[in-house]
Amino acid sequence: MKLAKLPDRTPVRMNVVFAPGLAQRLREYAAFYAETYGNKEEVVELIPFMLEAFLDGDADFRRSRRSAATDVAPA
Numbered sequence: 001m002k003l004a005k006l007p008d009r010t011p012v013r014m015n016v017v018f019a020p021g022l023a024q025r026l027r028e029y030a031a032f033y034a035e036t037y038g039n040k041e042e043v044v045e046l047i048p049f050m051l052e053a054f055l056d057g058d059a060d061f062r063r064s065r066r067s068a069a070t071d072v073a074p075a
Contacts, residue, residue, distance in 0.1 A: 016047075 018026065026043045029050075034040040055061060 026047070030041060030043045030046055033046060
C-alpha cells in the first residue's frame with residue numbers, strides 16, 4: 001500500500017494564559033487576517049496554525065529534530 005498509516009489526529013486540549021499585551025496583539029493579528037483573507041477567524045482558531053508555522057519555520061529546531069532522529073538506533 002502506498003499510503004502510510006494515518007497519524008493520530010485526536011485533538012489535545014491545552015490551556016494557555018497570555019499576558020494582556022500579547023492577547024491584544026493576537027486580536028490585532030486576527031483582525032489583520034480577516035482584512036487579508038476576507039473571513040473572520042477567532043484567535044483560538046488561528047493559534048494552532050500560527051504555532052505550527054512558527055515551528056516549521058525554525059531552522060534550528062528542524063536541525064535538532066533531524067539530529068535526534070538519526071541518533072535513535074533502528075529497531
